[in-house]
Amino acid sequence: MNFRVVFMGTPAFAVPSLEALVGAGCDVAAVVTQPDRPTGRHQVPTPPPVKSVAESYGIPVLQPEKVRTPEFEQALRALSPDFLVTAAYGRILPAGVLAVPRVAPLNVHASLLPKYRGASPIQRCLIDGVSEAGVTIMRMDVGMDTGDVILQRSMDVSGDMDAEELSGDLARLGAAALVEALDRIRAGTATYSKQDESEATVVRPLDREDGRIDWNASARAVHDLVRGTRPWPGAYTTLCGARVKIHRTRLPGVSPDRRGEPGAFLGLLADGIGIACGTGTIEVLELQPDSGRRMAARDFGHNLTHGTRFGS
Numbered sequence: 001m002n003f004r005v006v007f008m009g010t011p012a013f014a015v016p017s018l019e020a021l022v023g024a025g026c027d028v029a030a031v032v033t034q035p036d037r038p039t040g041r042h043q044v045p046t047p048p049p050v051k052s053v054a055e056s057y058g059i060p061v062l063q064p065e066k067v068r069t070p071e072f073e074q075a076l077r078a079l080s081p082d083f084l085v086t087a088a089y090g091r092i093l094p095a096g097v098l099a100v101p102r103v104a105p106l107n108v109h110a111s112l113l114p115k116y117r118g119a120s121p122i123q124r125c126l127i128d129g130v131s132e133a134g135v136t137i138m139r140m141d142v143g144m145d146t147g148d149v150i151l152q153r154s155m156d157v158s159g160d161m162d163a164e165e166l167s168g169d170l171a172r173l174g175a176a177a178l179v180e181a182l183d184r185i186r187a188g189t190a191t192y193s194k195q196d197e198s199e200a201t202v203v204r205p206l207d208r209e210d211g212r213i214d215w216n217a218s219a220r221a222v223h224d225l226v227r228g229t230r231p232w233p234g235a236y237t238t239l240c241g242a243r244v245k246i247h248r249t250r251l252p253g254v255s256p257d258r259r260g261e262p263g264a265f266l267g268l269l270a271d272g273i274g275i276a277c278g279t280g281t282i283e284v285l286e287l288q289p290d291s292g293r294r295m296a297a298r299d300f301g302h303n304l305t306h307g308t309r310f311g312s
Contacts, residue, residue, distance in 0.1 A: 001025045001182060006081040006101070008032040010048045013167050014087035016175035017108050018053055021085065024179045028059050029079040034090055035063045068094050076100045083182070086140065087174065090119075095142050105140040106181065108174040110167070112136060112152055114200035117145035122170060123163045124203040126228030129220060133157050133166060135174040137181040139192055144202070148192035150181045160250065162227040206233055213237045213246060215263035215311045219280030223249050237263070237310045239289075244310070247286040247294060255281040263311040265304045273301035275310055 004027045007018050021028055031054035036045040054061050064072045073096045076084070084101040086093070087108040098105045111121035112134040125133050134154035138147040153173050157166060184190035211233045213222055226235040226249045235246045249272075256266045256274045266274035272285040284297040 001179075001186065002027065003082045003103075003182060003186070004029055004080065005083045005085055006030050006032065006076060006079055007050075007054075007085050007087075008089040008093075009050045009087040010034045010090050011088050012049045013110065013171045013174075014050050014089070014108075015053050016171045017085070017087040017178050018050060020175035020179050022057055022059075024182065026182070028054075028057070029081055030060045030062055032062045032064070032067075032076075032089070035065060067091055067097060073097055073100065084140075085178065087178075092142075092144060093140065098140055098142065103185065106150070106178070107136075107138050107140045107145070107147065108178050109136045109138060109145055110170045110174065112154060113138065113145055113149060114195040114197065116201055116203050118203040119205040120203045122167050123206055123228045126157070126161070126163055126166060127224050128228075129224040131157055133170060135170055135177050137174075137177050146195060146200075148194055150184070150190055150192060151177055153177045159223075160227065162230040164231050208233045211235045213311065215275070216278040219251055219277040219282040222277055222282050223251055238312060239308070239310050240312065242290040244290065245288040245294075246284055247288060249285060250283050252281060252283040258306060260307055261309065263309045265301070265306060265308040265310065267306060268298055268301050272297040273304070 001024045005021055006029055007021060009018060010033050031050060033048045033050045036047050038044065039046040051061050062075065076097060077100055081101045082103045084105040111125065113136040116124055132154050134152055136152045137150045139150060141147045155169060155173060211229045213225060213235055226246055229235050237244050237246060252269055252274065256269065258266050260266055260276040262276055262278050264276040266276055266281060269283045272283045274281045274283055286294060287297045287300055288294045
């Protein structure tokens, strides 16, 4: 495949797509990614995952602070790409940038569009408890994930899969779909379908407060929130005014005989602790007290008495 491509992506989700382009024989003229950002306790500047992979292939890397500048557009035009391919780059591109590629600007989006347009499709679909997720390869326009669809691929989602696991699976699915879309374009068999606006949903980026557990919700909804926000921003509750992170949960096969108000500790279960929800009981397997270490919830539960309320 002799297409000349400029690839734009930032997190680990984008890495398989970049590797797929290289593996398919595309001429990746450059990679555009976000600037290095401070991370960790010591705020050490850290390159995005895509940058590290690009450098391992010897691909030039651009890290503009802004994409809405004449200088950036000119830099892209100088590369003369056939395609501009984005995968979780992190910014909406202006019309001038989208007009740069000779053939088309393409995007690998982690949802079955028009559902879950926006910045957090993977987390949101898990929080919503969907049983099917997928990827879309679309031709970009100036809207947010509103472009014409070239192809989609779907996969089943298990009831215990978290956002990190689903992201990895969708990243690989998206990479394969991207190569398939380019093959169709090269063969002249690609079709472009308009999205059904009546079915569209839009999701904003998650923030830390999105991880707060509402114990009045059903046990299923609490479980879906925990897995949908893992690893970030992470689910949490409070106990006696102190924050407690909830890392892993499951729906117990057998609920405890005792009952309580939403958020009430119901006792030790097989591998964790039972907490009452608005409907049903959730089994918390791993948690982390404020300023403490991650630990087995069952060990933590030995210090609790029946009826102790989380969320207080």
